[in-house]
Amino acid sequence: MEYKDILAQLYEELASFTHGRVAVDEETELAGQLDLDSLQIMNLLLFIEDRFDISIPVSILPDIKTVKDLAIQVEKLIQSSEA
Amino acid sequence: MGIFDKFQNLAATRQQLEALGINPFGVQIEKIISPTEGVIHGRPTILAGTNNYLGLTFDPDCIAAARTALEHEGTGTTGSRMANGSYSGHRKLEQEIAGFYGKSDGIVFSTGYQANLGMLSALAGPDDVVLLDADCHASIYDGCRLGGAEIIRFRHNNPEDLAKRMRRLGKRAADALILVEGIYSMLGDRAPLKEIVDVKREFGGYLMIDEAHSLGVLGEKGCGLVEELGLLDDADFIVGTFSKSLGGAGGFCVSSVPELELIRYSSRPYIFTASPSPATIASTRCALHKLEAGTHLRRRLHDNAQRLHDGLSALGYKLGAPPSPVIAVVIDGVAEALQFWNNLLQRGVYVNLMLPPATPDGVSLIRCSLSAAHTTEQIDAVCAAFAELRAQA
Numbered sequence: 001m002e003y004k005d006i007l008a009q010l011y012e013e014l015a016s017f018t019h020g021r022v023a024v025d026e027e028t029e030l031a032g033q034l035d036l037d038s039l040q041i042m043n044l045l046l047f048i049e050d051r052f053d054i055s056i057p058v059s060i061l062p063d064i065k066t067v068k069d070l071a072i073q074v075e076k077l078i079q080s081s082e083a
Numbered sequence: 084m085g086i087f088d089k090f091q092n093l094a095a096t097r098q099q100l101e102a103l104g105i106n107p108f109g110v111q112i113e114k115i116i117s118p119t120e121g122v123i124h125g126r127p128t129i130l131a132g133t134n135n136y137l138g139l140t141f142d143p144d145c146i147a148a149a150r151t152a153l154e155h156e157g158t159g160t161t162g163s164r165m166a167n168g169s170y171s172g173h174r175k176l177e178q179e180i181a182g183f184y185g186k187s188d189g190i191v192f193s194t195g196y197q198a199n200l201g202m203l204s205a206l207a208g209p210d211d212v213v214l215l216d217a218d219c220h221a222s223i224y225d226g227c228r229l230g231g232a233e234i235i236r237f238r239h240n241n242p243e244d245l246a247k248r249m250r251r252l253g254k255r256a257a258d259a260l261i262l263v264e265g266i267y268s269m270l271g272d273r274a275p276l277k278e279i280v281d282v283k284r285e286f287g288g289y290l291m292i293d294e295a296h297s298l299g300v301l302g303e304k305g306c307g308l309v310e311e312l313g314l315l316d317d318a319d320f321i322v323g324t325f326s327k328s329l330g331g332a333g334g335f336c337v338s339s340v341p342e343l344e345l346i347r348y349s350s351r352p353y354i355f356t357a358s359p360s361p362a363t364i365a366s367t368r369c370a371l372h373k374l375e376a377g378t379h380l381r382r383r384l385h386d387n388a389q390r391l392h393d394g395l396s397a398l399g400y401k402l403g404a405p406p407s408p409v410i411a412v413v414i415d416g417v418a419e420a421l422q423f424w425n426n427l428l429q430r431g432v433y434v435n436l437m438l439p440p441a442t443p444d445g446v447s448l449i450r451c452s453l454s455a456a457h458t459t460e461q462i463d464a465v466c467a468a469f470a471e472l473r474a475q476a
Binding site for chain 1: 217231233238244252
């Protein structure tokens with residue numbers, strides 16, 4: 001799956017999570033701009049894991065600040081699961 | 084950014100609480116009268132949030148055992164187990180708690196928190212993967228982080244979700260460590276342990292169950308959920324605490340894996356901590372013997388839990404789980420929960436306030452914990468306080 005496809009699917013998932021109240025782009029910060037606390041972010045990841053059929057380790061959470069960070073991690077995990 | 088800047092949000096919250104004259108996280112019990120009654124803010128108060136499930140903190144035999152140990156072995160060990168802090172009582176307790184569970188050996192830690200920290204940090208290293216229930220206690224998360232393992236959460240009490248994640252691991256699933264709790268501390272709900280064990284049987288891996296809130300509460304002998312469901316042999320590691328049902332302090336892990344002794348010597352939270360005091364060990368051993376001797380305390384505990392659950396249900400409160408010694412009342416809104424908690428305290432009822440993000444799904448909870456030592460009159464008084472607040476809502 002290509003990066004832009006991952007990003008498009010993340011936008012869909014985030015829109016349902018934020019009920020479309022906030023415009024989301026690659027630079028949107030999950031905690032700062034979407035006002036998600038740590039628990040909400042972890043719960044969001046459960047849905048993203050299902051969508052891409054991957055498991056996202058909790059330990060990479062500190063590396064995920066923006067939507068772009070999340071997309072990069074999802075891309076890596078998809079690639080490693082296909083390897 | 085300054086070193087203290089990270090505390091700004093916390094400081095703002097604290098200021099708001101101070102303005103309201105409420106500090107739910109700094110309550111001082113000025114005088115302890117019994118396992119279920121104290122004095123708070125000068126007022127006699129029913130203690131319904133202490134996890135003192137069997138009410139053994141004032142048991143005369145446990146107190147006598149502690150007193151004897153205090154007089155003969157001193158106030159403290161002044162050192163860690165691996166240095167000068169291993170007394171015969173520590174090892175005896177390890178053998179007794181292992182025997183209680185039918186496991187070959189055990190390790191005693193200085194707290195329940197350290198039991199998880201000590202076991203998981205040693206067992207689950209950077210090349211290992213752990214799958215933990217999303218609602219697992221902070222000590223489980225912290226232990227996994229300390230060890231550096233790859234941590235994967237699965238949806239709370241959802242064996243299908245666990246199976247999905249085990250499938251994704253492929254061959255790694257055979258060595259994965261699955262972590263669940265017998266009774267979850269926030270809502271008081273139980274793990275679907277049989278179904279979790281089925282997943283383990285299908286994919287392989289190891290199972291660690293934390294019975295902190297179910298030791299002394301569930302099972303014919305009081306071992307916990309593993310015993311109640313006949314799954315003791317399927318639990319590779321059982322951890323728990325002495326600070327709840329056994330009325331002491333400390334934690335443990337029991338297991339029949341031959342490597343347990345090696346884990347002991349690899350566990351930094353075990354190696355670099357002072358061991359429990361002789362009095363603590365003595366009262367814990369006495370409480371464990373009492374637990375093994377009879378079931379009447381457990382029956383009283385469950386009767387009390389059922390009575391409060393029935394009472395609160397009848398009042399129309401939304402409760403977190405079926406009856407268990409932990410009964411969580413869901414309150415809409417943080418401010419409302421804060422006020423509710425304070426109103427209960429002013430009516431002489433002490434319970435726990437649990438707020439997001441520490442709670443499942445971001446709910447606010449008024450968390451009660453029952454004791455075998457609660458009288459029927461005390462349970463009814465707690466219900467009456469809830470009823471009064473219901474009438475005012």
